[in-house]
Amino acid sequence: MSFVRHRLFWPAAILVALLASNIFFSSGFFSITVHDGHLYGSIIDILRRSAPLILVGIGMTLVIATGGIDLSVGSVMAISGALACLLIGDLDNQNSVTGVLLACAAGIALSLVLGIWNGALVASIGIQPIIATLILMVAGRGIAQLITDGQILNVTSAPYKVIGAGYTIALPVSVLIAAGMVAIAVVLTRRTALGLLIEAVGGSPTASRLAGIQARRLTIMVYVFSAICAGIAGLIYSSNVSSADSNAAGNLIELDAILAVVIGGTRLTGGRFSLAGTVLGAVLIETLNVTTVSIGIPVETTLLFKAIVVIVLCLVQSAAFRAKVLRRPSRVGASA
């Protein structure tokens, strides 16, 4: 029964159940066809739609692991997409690959700056993360609209379109980008000591300080990483719709991202984190969205479902709840 105890068992089981339930409503759900050397099918579609959430989610995972939270991700998405579209729109030739790459780089660079801003507020000024990132959350969409002058900026750039809607080696480019960032995050945290140090800071800030860990630099790093992830997600989103919509881009994605992180087994109080869990959580949320559509029940019910998931997960994580309701004694160290 040990696999049942695995922290990703239940999310994985729900994902499988959701996927399976689709079979009854659309028989071809699991079929994957090859068209022009590209893979098509509902599963591929779910992955493609998950890409921005996966990106934002892994950034959020590292932030939450340090005991923080980043509410500004949606705004950062809007800003990065807006800047990229603005620059592409100004190109003489919108199909210039170099121009598009530079525009994307500018979007990501601006995100990086915003990440430094968040990180500095939290680590240097010492403002609570939820409040510190609230500032950019509020102001960010205004900044994005400032960049686009309040318009929805449409671009007709084939190379830019590739990021969100293109295919390469048979898979959607956005999925590959997300996979690439996940890989980078895994390498960065598990192949170096970054993961260990982040978990130590989130697990016990005092003990970490006395072990010589400099939390300040780590904290700034995770907010920067989160902002970069959000920036890339913003590019994918805006590329997919070939425009920059400052209001729609990443609307409420911070809540979905937090949800994905929590579903993935990372505690909101910080400490141990699981990038794989977050990816699973993000895919689960998108599958839920797709499933409700295919079953034919109103899309809005997903909000109710999310509410229930948040409540259940929080109650299960709450020591007070376990003690009061489940009466499961917390594990006590064996006496020496």
Place this chain on the structure above:
Amino acid sequence: MGSRPPVLEMTGIRKVFPGVTALDDVDFRLLPGEVHALMGENGAGKSTLIKVLTGVYGTDGGEIRLGGAAVLFGSPLQAQQAGISTVYQEVNLCTNLSVAENIFIGREPRTLGRIRWAEMRRRAVELLARLDLTLDVSAPLSTYSLAIQQMVAIARAIDIDAKVLILDEPTSSLDASEVAQLFAVMRRLKDAGVAILFVSHFLDQVYEVADRMTVLRNGRLIGEYRTADLPQMQLVARMIGKDLEALEELESQPRSSARELERGPLIAKAVGLGRTGGIAPFDMEIHAGEVVGLAGLLGSGRTEMARLFFGADRADTGHLEIDGKPLVLRSPRTAMAHGIGFSSENRRTEGVVAELSVRENIILALQAARGWTRPIARRRQDELVDKYVKALNIRPADPDMPVRNLSGGNQQKVLLARWLITEPRLLIIDEPTRGIDVGAKAEIQRIVAELADGGTAVLFVSAELDEVLRLSHKIEVLRDRRLVEELDNTDDVDADRVMRTIAGGVAQ
């Protein structure tokens, strides 16, 4: 003494926490109009007894009688309503509220639910006048000093018509004149018939103000004494836990070979190092291969002193010299870069990271020193962890088990292993043997001795005097946040001698 019936009587009190018996068959009684000191070292059970009495904890046995009737409080509120008020060390008031509110909140004078502010302020002024205080009662409490806040807490307590007033370490952050002011208030209340339970780690203060005292040790009752009948020296002996005969017996035992020391090169030197409210400026030298023991009672400044050597707290006077060069310790990181390690007395909150594995906890400091870009290779980790799990006999010997599942003694060994792999030149160990079983204790003592033999300088802090005597080459004795004496641990130094200094007796 038995002429007046006790206002409070606790008999056979027992309190068990998972794995620890915090109180075992403890009796305690309090007479009206007396100041009664509750004495004991860390882990003696003082705060547990107070929490049982005030309804913060339930009991696992025993009886509490207040004014002759058996009582059982479910919450501090119930205890308060029954006339037992507590003023804690950390002033437990809301400093954002006004002085008057802090005294009356929860019991404000009201008409139809509307607070009568003017009357509340007037009554606050009157009440404070009984304590000889004139304050602006509508000012926020945060604008006053800790001492005044303490008095306001007492004012709140006595307004509830307290029969029993518990003062838990009320003087620890007060200066001499503030203490005098507090004692005047205490005597005034005592004369009014209030029974005061007083906890303080300052022996002089206890002798100045207390009529009687009860001594606890390791959750057991050692005895109840009239202050006048118990010399300071005897009190210390009872608190520390060796009666004099037993101590003399210990003296006759052959001393450990660690006593003979070839003093190595000077590693660290404190020059006028100090921190306001923590430890008065002191000078000290630590040489390679030397164990320096810090002896003193709880609150004497031993932990504060140890923390200054690591930069865990910042010194506000003096400086440290490492290898003869002055060094300002801004953070533990600087100390680590100079080969200093520190294992905190609070191993659960400041030591191990509970949810990380044994392996991760052991490599944490070394990894932090190397920086995140230079991870320790897995094979190297295995070597190091295996070596120290074996050498320190860490049980269970599973490097991937979360540290929270280990016993206190094994967590302590993990913490030691963490510092040992950094190969420190100076290792500061604060209370490594507290709350762990005898076997683990002996092992930790052995490790300390071996470390010094290998040339490491060790700063060793322990509440247990025999442990300090057995391990140290040099003993620094602290009293009331001050380094009072430095003793080379030669044959003529014994527990008696050290205790006399701790107790404040005249040094020979």
Place this chain on the structure above:
Amino acid sequence: MIDVTAPPGTPPAKARNRVLKQNRRHVPVLATLALLIIMYAVGVANYRGFSDTQVVLNIFVDNAFLLVVAAGMTFVILTGGIDLSVGAVVALTTTVAATLLHAGWPAAVVLPLVLLIGTVLGLGMGAVIHFFQVEPFIATLAGMFLARGIALLINRNSIPITDGFWTAMAEERIRFGPGVFISTSVVIALIVVLIGAYVLAYTRFGRTVYAIGGSADSALLMGLPVGRTRIAVYTLSGFCSALGGVLYSFYMSSGYSLNAQGMELDAIAAVVIGGVLLTGGSGYLFGTVLGVLVLGLIQTIITFQGTLSSWWTRIVVGVLLFAFIVLQRAVTRRTR
């Protein structure tokens, strides 16, 4: 007598310093007041017709619902908590009210019913926060999903309200002279504010709210009903959100499940700009009123300016949030 206001042996500077310290607590509110006056002066100096009394009154008319919601939020934030569900509860209230009125229910039943729904939702969140020690942020996030989800489930479209009572309330004007008027909603909002201010200043409940914000642990040891009070503030916030929703439906004469998106941010911003400490324990409801007025005035100025676009509101609010949070940080640091 030991006179501590001028302790013997201490320089008089210390006493003066104490008075300064005391005044420092009012710095954020005074700053807001100054800001408001400057903004108004700038408006009057630059735009024709800005000095009309009705311009000021319109700020109240257009923000009456926000005032009520922010009043509830003030209680929550004073305890050191946060309530993210307010916008969603407003939306739910308008939707339920419009749906039931559309179905022919009498206003006398609908009005108490929607207020009860909001109150119960708040009670539920408060209970989860207190009994299971779930972070307010998460518990009210779940409440937000829940309320918005139910609202969307009831109806995805805007529902017009034609009920007699509702239209009467919407159209009724209290006139002070020709062209100088306020709506009934303003009266209701001001009554709520006055009652709220009275409760905070003159009742045991109100003072306990401040005590919890100062130090919940101390409040508990002082024998104050911390749990009950904490649940009560979320209940109160739920009620205020529902009442705000009712005023919103007067204002819009319709119910819509996507109403009031992001209103929680406006409410939090108003509270913070009004000088309430986000960590709790300090601030006044009067300050929140000023905060709402600042937000309203920003919008008014931008409307008068004509060339400035609406997104400037967000940027300015973000900048103000930042300024006031840093100011709070500076003030609390020095008083400690």
